[in-house]
Amino acid sequence: MKTVIIKYNAGNVQSVMYALDRIGASYIYTDDESEIRSADKVIFPGVGEASTTMAYLRKTGLDKIIPSLKQPVFGTCVGMQLMCRFSEENDTTCMGIFDVDVKRFPATPGFKVPHMGWNNISDYKGALTEGLADQTYMYFVHSYAAGICDYTVASCDYVLPFSAMLHKDNFYAAQFHCEISGNAGQRIIENFLKI
Incomplete structure (x- = not known):
């Protein structure tokens, strides 16, 4: 199986x-x-600021x-946010895979x-969360979040309820960092590679 991690400004x-x-798991x-x-699976990770990262995606055609x-x-994380329609972070038009906006947490x-x-996720369903205990804790670092929408497959509550995970067709996303969320995060990565 060929897994690609997308190389971009993140x-x-x-x-x-x-x-x-x-x-x-082997990867490129x-x-x-x-x-x-030509990859079997594609991972789009992210840490960064929406507008500069989106500008890089446009420059390279990755958008x-x-x-x-x-x-x-x-x-994951900013990768998930850039898959949404729009981010309030510097008024950024994103890729629009998920028809939902990303907004800053209100003061x-x-x-x-x-x-x-660490915060718990809930109400989850779908292939990525298979085998996870209810109310599993994941590691978050973010100031912006996508609201609850038709694509929400896991939620979290901080200030207000938001989408912890999204899914539409072949696109999956998580606001939290699976790669540093211990065994539960590792399970999500393993589940993704099995899809």
Whole structure:
């Protein structure tokens, strides 16, 4: 099986590689269109700011390549946000795979933004969460989140309920960092590779 990690202007890639190494999965780290299109699975990781990252995707053509892919694609954190329609982070038009906007957490007494640390996800369904215990904890670092929508397959509550995971056709996404969420996050990665 050929797994590609998309190479673009984002951090966090090394921890994704370590997570794949731990389960013995081989992968290629590339921005080459032919390599991406010929992959069995595609991982679109992310740490960064929406507008500069989206500008890089447009510059390289990845903004057109990613939405056109037919194999399973898994975006995480900013990768998930860029798969949405729009982000309030510097008024960024994103790829529009998921028809939902990404908004900043409102200032609320008693809640710090960014949302950073372990929080439980709930109401999950679908292939990626198979085998997870109810109310599993995952590791989050974000100031913006997608609202609950038709594509929500797991939710989290911080300030307000938001989409912890999204799914539409061959596209899967998680707001949290699977690669640093312990055994539960590892299980999600393993489940993705089995799709």
